[in-house]
Amino acid sequence: MPKLNIDALEPDMVLAEDLKTVEGRMLLPRGAMLTEAHIRTCRVWGIAEVNIQGDEDENDDYPTSxxxxxxxxxxxxxxxxxxxxxxxxxxxxxxxxxxxxxxxxxxxxxxxxxxxxxxxASPHDDTVDIFQPPPTDEAGMDPISVVEQEMELASLPNIFFQISESLKNPRSSAAYVAEVISKDVALSAKLLKMVNSPFYGFSSKIDTLSRAVTIVGTNQLTNLALGVSVISAFDNVPEEFFSLKEFWLHSVTCGIVARLLAGRAGLQGDEKFFVAGLLHDIGRLVMLRNHPIASTEVLRQAKVGRRGLVDMERSVWGCSHSEIGGRLLKAWRLPAFLEVLVHFHHDPMEASMVSEAAVVHVADFITHGLGIGSSGASLVPELNTNAWRTLGLDTKDLFDIARQAERQANDVMAAFFPEG
Structure with a gap:
């Protein structure tokens, strides 16, 4: 069954599966014949792609067998x-x-x-001893101290904190949020480019922030703005094991997969899941920037010794990048939702929001599993099968999720990194 972009839909096409919003609201049942009114409804709800009965898209370069x-x-x-x-x-x-x-x-x-x-091109040596003391005196990291050091040495743009405060204020209007974001011209341009991409699939061009906030939603666009503003704060980390472009491609794809998984699992708040996926590995950048020797040594041992990167971090540092990332988001006073999902994306069943944390955990597994981008891990992290079971997913969903994620990631990366 081909999944067509909203712009390719035509009246009289027949749905191959139930048409639902990303929040899980039923719009049309499987087998329904589309009308012009139905297509307009899809645009209103921000539905970017629809499964249509018929032959597979001949122009899709993704092998299926x-x-x-x-x-x-x-x-x-x-x-x-x-x-x-x-x-x-x-x-x-x-x-x-x-x-x-x-x-x-x-x-x-x-x-x-x-x-x-x-x-x-990927040689490995299983003789590397995981318990061998690293050639640095930085073993045994205290995540609280690491975050305090990050807060002292690095600074987020002022717009970040203004956006964060507007997100917490229940009285923030669409006009006010648009006014706050518009103070940062580069951020505004990136958000408008993203809103006008197939990631959202709106039919007409959205040329003002106020309209973008109104259509996408105040909380949704504010969350996006927070995520985008963080990216600009990390532009000076060592790139021995991956480039920042590869790191953000992995992170963006993880966010997109999390957004798709949340919709299929019937969980609300798609933009929040996207931002949680976008920031899930932020702790690794913190470590690379503030403790480059300890970080690169762990990355090297994990890669050469074919070990799980998170296990290697805990063995050497006494903590993981996920714990550091979660504490950093807390220090930045971001919503608890994001803090919990980042902190527990490798241990979802220990989180206070198990289903939500399971979404980011499985999204990270899928993104690593496809080999899209890189955050330093050479092996696919271990899938927590309880998290998979919690979401009630079907393996048949994975092909469509992979195809959609790869398409959308290209659009979002073009918005985040317009220079190519």
Missing amino acids: LDELDPEVLEVCKIMAAQRYVLNPSSHPAIKEMAKLYVLRQSRDLDAEQARWMLT
Whole structure:
């Protein structure tokens, strides 16, 4: 069943599945025939794509079956998948499906020679001792001290705190929020570009912030503004293991997947989930900026020794980037929702909001599983199967989620990094 962009919909097309808002509100049942009024309703609710009955989109370059691949390319990509998913049990249905999607994604535009080169470009050495003392005296990090140091050395733009205060004020009007955000010209331009992208799928151009706030929603756009303003604060971290562009691509994709998962799980607050996914690894940037030697040593040991990065952090530092990130958001006085989801995205079942934390945990797993962007981990983090079960997801959902996320990530990255 092809998933068509809202602009490609035409009257008399038939829905291949129930049409719901991202909050889970039913609009039309499966099998309904679309009318002009239905298409307008989709635009009003911000629905970007709709499943339509018919043949698969011929222009979609995403392979749908392993049978379509060159046998040699397939074999190499399978080896790469096995290496990448080594922390996860191959018997779980979600692991199997994600490994398949990884193979399909990695195989695109590859010939046999390129595939062999990719395999040899990732050597590893399992003899590295995970318990070997690191060559630095920075072992045993106190997350509170790390955050205090970050607060002393780094400064967020003033607009961040103004936006944060407006989000907490229940009396903030759309006009007031638009006025606050408009004080930062670069931020305003990025938000307008994003709102006008297929990420939202509105039919007509939105050319003012006040209209954007009115259409998208005050809280939704304010949350987006907070997330976007944080990106500009981290532009001076070491890039030995990943570039900042790769880091934000991973983070943006995680946010998009979280937004999609929340909708499928019937959880409200799609922009909040996007921002939680966007900021989920912010603690890693904090560590790289303030403790570059300790950070790069952990990243190196995890990569060369084929170890889980979070386990390596806890073994060496005594804490993880997720704990540091959560404490940082608390220090920034961001909403508790974001703090909890960032803090517990590797331990969702320990969070006070289990279902919500499970969304970001699974989104992070999917994003790593597809190999989109990089936050330093060379292996796919272990999937908490209880979190997967909590969301009530079907493995059949994963292909559509992967395809939508990759499309939307390109649009959002173009808004965040217009210079390309």
